[in-house]
Amino acid sequence: MEPSPIIAPSILAADFAHLATSVHQIEGAADWVHVDVMDNHFVPNLTIGLPVVQSLRKATTIPFDVHLMIADPERWAPGFAEAGAYNVTFHAEACDNPVALARTLRAAGAKAGLAIDRDTPVEPYLELLPHLDTLLIMTIKAGFGGQKFMPEMLDKVRDVRRRINAKDLQVRLEVDGGIAADTIEQAAAAGADAFVAGTAVYGAEDPAEACRKLRAAAERAMAGAA
Ligand code: DX5
Numbered sequence: 001m002e003p004s005p006i007i008a009p010s011i012l013a014a015d016f017a018h019l020a021t022s023v024h025q026i027e028g029a030a031d032w033v034h035v036d037v038m039d040n041h042f043v044p045n046l047t048i049g050l051p052v053v054q055s056l057r058k059a060t061t062i063p064f065d066v067h068l069m070i071a072d073p074e075r076w077a078p079g080f081a082e083a084g085a086y087n088v089t090f091h092a093e094a095c096d097n098p099v100a101l102a103r104t105l106r107a108a109g110a111k112a113g114l115a116i117d118r119d120t121p122v123e124p125y126l127e128l129l130p131h132l133d134t135l136l137i138m139t140i141k142a143g144f145g146g147q148k149f150m151p152e153m154l155d156k157v158r159d160v161r162r163r164i165n166a167k168d169l170q171v172r173l174e175v176d177g178g179i180a181a182d183t184i185e186q187a188a189a190a191g192a193d194a195f196v197a198g199t200a201v202y203g204a205e206d207p208a209e210a211c212r213k214l215r216a217a218a219e220r221a222m223a224g225a226a
């Protein structure tokens with residue numbers, strides 16, 4: 001297991017009129033900033049797209065973790081890599097050839113991530129892990145922030161962790177949805193090592209302090225699980 005957790009606040013829960021300020025608030029306390037891109041086709045919600053990411057990229061040095069909840073990711077994902085995203089994650093349910101798209105993303109200079117939504121089993125994707133840098137397990141149904149964490153998704157996290165460790169793979173295992181001070185410990189104990197948190201960070205009085213608390217909780221649980 002990777003020794004230190006990745007904390008990735010989701011700007012979906014931030015003030016969209018002040019995105020640069022929101023990212024500056026967590027600089028130094030977070031590892032990545034998580035950017036939720038939704039298209040009202042793959043999920044019934046519409047958020048932000050490439051122009052916003054291109055502009056925001058210039059406003060900060062923190063790595064961008066772009067989560068594409070869109071149909072036809074082959075068409076759009078490379079543009080996010082070219083815009084300087086550190087990691088670009090697309091959904092298994094939206095992509096016919098994940099290995100090919102991962103290869104394209106890596107060639108464009110980004111890490112490649114595959115996301116598994118609530119109703120999708122992870123087992124068929126375990127063999128793709130060597131082609132990926134990140135595997136994201138949704139701990140809610142993708143589409144909206146502020147939903148309740150689903151502990152039953154942690155069986156998938158355990159399955160992926162077992163495979164990563166058995167094959168000694170360099171893959172980040174990320175969880176997204178309902179991650180907060182209490183649930184982050186469960187997710188970390190199950191084997192996750194990257195944690196997206198929207199409401200728990202941007203709904204807090206002090207977003208940087210919220211990141212530090214999440215990190216401390218994750219570190220405790222990861223040490224206990226190791
Ligand atoms: C939802 C998004 C999440 C969302 C998480 O589909 O993928 O990244 O921002 O929000 P919280 O942390 O509030 O559940």
Ligand code: ZN
Nearest residue numbers: 036067176196
């Ligand atoms: Zn997300």
